[in-house]
Amino acid sequence: MANTELEEVRGVWLSRPFGTTLPEWRIAFDGLADLFSTASDIDLTSVDANGVSAEWSAAPGVEDNRAILFLHGGGYGMGSIRSHRHLVSEVGRSARAKVLSLDYRLAPEAPFPAAVDDALAAYRFLLDSGFEAHSISIAGDSAGGGLAVALLLAARDAGLPQPACCVCISPWVDMELEGSTMVTKAAEDQMAPKPMLIPLRDAYVGGHSARHPLVSPIHADFRGLAPLLILVGSAETLLDDAVRLAGAAGAAEVAVRLEIWPEMVHVWPLFHSILADGRHALARIGDYIREHFQ
Numbered sequence: 001m002a003n004t005e006l007e008e009v010r011g012v013w014l015s016r017p018f019g020t021t022l023p024e025w026r027i028a029f030d031g032l033a034d035l036f037s038t039a040s041d042i043d044l045t046s047v048d049a050n051g052v053s054a055e056w057s058a059a060p061g062v063e064d065n066r067a068i069l070f071l072h073g074g075g076y077g078m079g080s081i082r083s084h085r086h087l088v089s090e091v092g093r094s095a096r097a098k099v100l101s102l103d104y105r106l107a108p109e110a111p112f113p114a115a116v117d118d119a120l121a122a123y124r125f126l127l128d129s130g131f132e133a134h135s136i137s138i139a140g141d142s143a144g145g146g147l148a149v150a151l152l153l154a155a156r157d158a159g160l161p162q163p164a165c166c167v168c169i170s171p172w173v174d175m176e177l178e179g180s181t182m183v184t185k186a187a188e189d190q191m192a193p194k195p196m197l198i199p200l201r202d203a204y205v206g207g208h209s210a211r212h213p214l215v216s217p218i219h220a221d222f223r224g225l226a227p228l229l230i231l232v233g234s235a236e237t238l239l240d241d242a243v244r245l246a247g248a249a250g251a252a253e254v255a256v257r258l259e260i261w262p263e264m265v266h267v268w269p270l271f272h273s274i275l276a277d278g279r280h281a282l283a284r285i286g287d288y289i290r291e292h293f294q
Contacts, residue, residue: 022108063098230246
């Protein structure tokens with residue numbers, strides 16, 4: 001039987017006026033905020049996180065001494081606090097923690113390593129603001145999921161303590177786009193097709209190697225990293241990225257939980273207002289983060 005909620009999600013996504021240029025993609029992606037509103041009980045506060053524009057979101061009853069640093073998706077070239085506010089705020093509600101959402105610099109105006117530098121600056125901001133590392137979680141979706149892993153690596157190499165855990169939703173961790181599901185899932189995934197990922201990749205990588213471990217964390221040494229929860233849908237071109245990430249991290253003695261959700265599309269929790277499995281994923285993320293905070 002067809003999943004009518006998923007068909008609605010696909011219809012919403014394909015109806016977006018994406019156009020053919022990056023400026024048009026950015027406008028269309030930020031337009032998600034017009035389709036999916038943020039709950040009225042969420043408290044929002046703009047903040048400068050060590051020179052990076054950011055926003056605190058807090059649902060009623062969150063614990064002020066616990067924080068999630070959320071890194072939005074969008075292929076490093078689009079996406080923003082605005083596009084992901086409805087998702088970020090509900091992640092915080094589920095985890096009962098404040099969330100710091102980051103407007104890291106985008107490519108091609110600011111290619112690698114700008115996003116990693118901004119994420120590391122925001123992590124230092126949380127530590128300097130009095131949050132204990134064991135009371136901080138990192139989370140991100142798509143490119144933001146890859147950036148979340150890169151942040152763990154950068155923090156480790158900078159001598160900073162690891163956070164309590166890291167949640168990666170549909171992470172993009174291989175900029176060479178060599179995963180087998182780039183081909184086998186191409187017909188099912190209209191949200192992260194390879195023809196769209198290639199120009200975003202090229203803009204972000206710039207003059208660096210696509211195999212640089214902070215560009216493509218799949219090639220990194222994962223020893224000493226925080227525990228990982230990786231969520232991915234079975235209908236994603238990036239499915240193989242998630243599977244290979246889990247294998248590489250697990251082989252390096254990192255505690256990893258990989259969940260492959262049947263039929264789910266790229267970053268399905270974005271569509272939690274119309275998709276029951278999106279709400280279930282939010283609950284799963286919240287449970288995982290609270291467990292590791294404890």
